[in-house]
Amino acid sequence: MAGSNPNAKPMNLTLKVWRQKNRNADGQIVDYQVKDISPEMSFLEMLDVLNEDLLRRGDDPVAFDHDCREGICGSCNLFINGRAHGPEAGTTTCQLHMRKFSDGDTITIEPWRANAFPVNKDLSVDRSAFDRIIQAGGYVSVNTGGVPDGNEIPIPKDIADRAFEAATCIACGACVAACKNASAMLFVSAKVSQLALLPQGQVERKTRVENMVAQMDKEGFGACSNIGSCAAECPVGISLENIAILNREFLSAKATSNNLA
């Protein structure tokens, strides 16, 4: 912001960027120089500068996913200097600002690395596996209409708050990228916890967790080894406690399964 730091000096940086033409091509790290980067820019605005420059010179701009640039849509997903969403805790890539870097820095930018997230091009990956996990059961099966009045389902505030905390997952996939096993447990657990906590989720509680975990395994995500890097790198602070809830939900569902499918 002009005014917040009038003395901030523009920076020159070296970028090491993963370039890969398409899903089947081999990729490689390519070096780029960017100049006169304002510390007030967002990380993605810095990449915009690079891309405008590349396009003007007739080179292919770097493909990356982004959209809202407010930290809520979950589109942006860069692996920066070996960390999902970069060096600042609790921050999506779009909310990371260049004031976190220094003049002369070299910054390595890679896509999420996981078998279940194949690369589309450069830094853009395919996260449709997450959609398929939700399709396996991440909902309450109610049709439109014919539901009771909102206040006929009272929910204790602390339960509602906990369900909300779990429901704030933005499905960016940082948890998968941060995990050495590329496990999706934190993502799955957030949805399972939200609905297991709420009265609306009780009817399908068992089948939901069984079906979602089965789909997660089918998609090729790795197992959880309880290291917790997922929660440490989660930009919206989804708690590791959710994985404990998921494990409990899964075991108790399996022990008393009414999943007839």
Next chain:
Amino acid sequence: MILDSKIPEGPIAEKWEKHKFNVKLVNPANKRKYDIIVVGTGLAGASAAASLAELGYNVKAFTFHDSPRRAHSIAAQGGINAAKNYQNDGDSIFRLFYDTVKGGDYRAREANVYRLAQVSVNIIDQCVAQGVPFAREYGGLLANRSFGGAQVSRTFYARGQTGQQLLLGAYSALSRQVAYGKVKLYTRTEMLDVVVIDGKARGIITRNLITGEIQQHSAHAVVLATGGYGNVFYLSTNAKYSNATAAWRAHKKGALFANPCFTQIHPTCIPVSGDYQSKLTLMSESLRNDGRVWVPKEKATAERLRKGEIRVSDIAEEDRDYFLERKYPAFGNLVPRDVASRNAKMMCDEGRGVGSSGLAVFLDFADAIKRNGADWVSQKYGNLFDMYAKITGENPYEQPMRIYPAVHYTMGGLWVDYNLQTTVPGLYATGECNFSDHGANRLGASALMQGLADGYFVIPYTIGDYLAQTPPTPVTTQHPAFAEAEAEVRARIQQLLSINGTRTPDDFHKQLGQIMWEYCGMARNAEGLRHAKQEIQKLRQAFWSDLKLVGTSEELNQALEKAGRVADFLELGELMVDDALDRNESCGGHFREEYQTPEGEALRDDDNYAYVAAWQYTGDNQPEVLIKEDLQFENVKLTQRSYK
């Protein structure tokens, strides 16, 4: 052409019930014989796709995102209105209706707004049933807060992430139908044209953004839920991909475009910091419940502050001008958005703005923190305060936020009748994509309400009326109109790729944005608008002769995607200017400097301009034809809007 809004007869409170009874029904066994295309998976699209699939129709849902959950509805912060009157503070369906018509400065259709208020109560029930974790009181019941333009507390919310939670609810319903096989989901697929056969919408042409493959999709009806066009201005609170292409393509295929100049400038956004700025970030209107808006009383004080000679804390209480509280004692900081924005601009124009550019006012939480503590403020607004700190590097718990108005929402959009059908039979528009409910200014927390009302509770009824009169024989892509539309789409892409000039799509987009903001933004006048029209025409010529792209269409090519959208913005921008020039009055977000009261408020001309301006496309570079739908006000008395 004469526009028939198809408003049902009878008293306003009975219109919708009667209409629901009168519309034709498709029997349950026949529903599976009909295919419906829904473009867009935000609140309006996901809710429509899910609800239509639940009824038994075969739905194809399209999104250019990698997942339906990324649609920009996700970013809505503050809340959703509903006339539940849970607070026992005097709310009712009529009051929500009245507030919305008045807030829209009497340029909305009464019957549509009344229906919106009626179904608002069902939306909350539906979302709760889906497991949307709304804020609750300690007794376990739903909590409410206040929003601008209302004196009752009717806004339901989930901290500062209401849009996210509502969209995830609609996304979950959609996902369930995908699992059942009733919805076929196409992600990373952009709609590039509508296919019209014998005057009826029968399909769309799409491009797969990863492979570049062009596809034809047929259906018995097409629903566009593709959002607004605020990104015409380049800088807005819209997401980067938000665009007008689907609506504009439909317009060029015969759908009239209504009130294009009605754009909403939101008063509380984080100010621009530099020319690299790629988008603007909203700070929710809910902040005006507890934040107080002010600038220094004296110009000299503001100047010293901007130069860094003094700090905010050096300005004594009596030297601060809480201008909204001063000018509008009844509504105070919670005046509607257009009023708040215009006043912020007035303060900055007077030289009393803050921040190094002078284009900002303060939004101050010191009183709320003193009254209730920082924890209380954090509970209510924590994520917004964090976002502000990340973007600006400043701590809003310690010093006031700096805010400035920014383009946020477009009230204009595709013209639709009471059934949400455009002027092309079989083509529907829902949510922000249509023009129908907000008049010249949308009240806060009403966009989520409208998107979900249209998708969950209106279109499932009204589309059945059309389908019941359409033979259930399969629609295929065999008709030559599909091949023709595809050929046009391909030719246009090739044309963009073959210009081989020097300027990037973003470069043109930024310049268009500057023209629009300067001449068709918060304040407009005839001379400026005429100048803007010429500038846009010149820019459009430059675009088609000097655009630079690389690569091909058969790959992920984000610059190519962008170029197609900018090309459409360059046409729509001119229509917005035409519309603003036609409307010789001020109303809501449309402020013509020539038409204002002595106090600087918007001065309407109800005798001459109480109409919807619907524009008809007549050919490339041809003037569009204005067709008027006169607005009848039978239940709300037209008065000068006052929030004093």
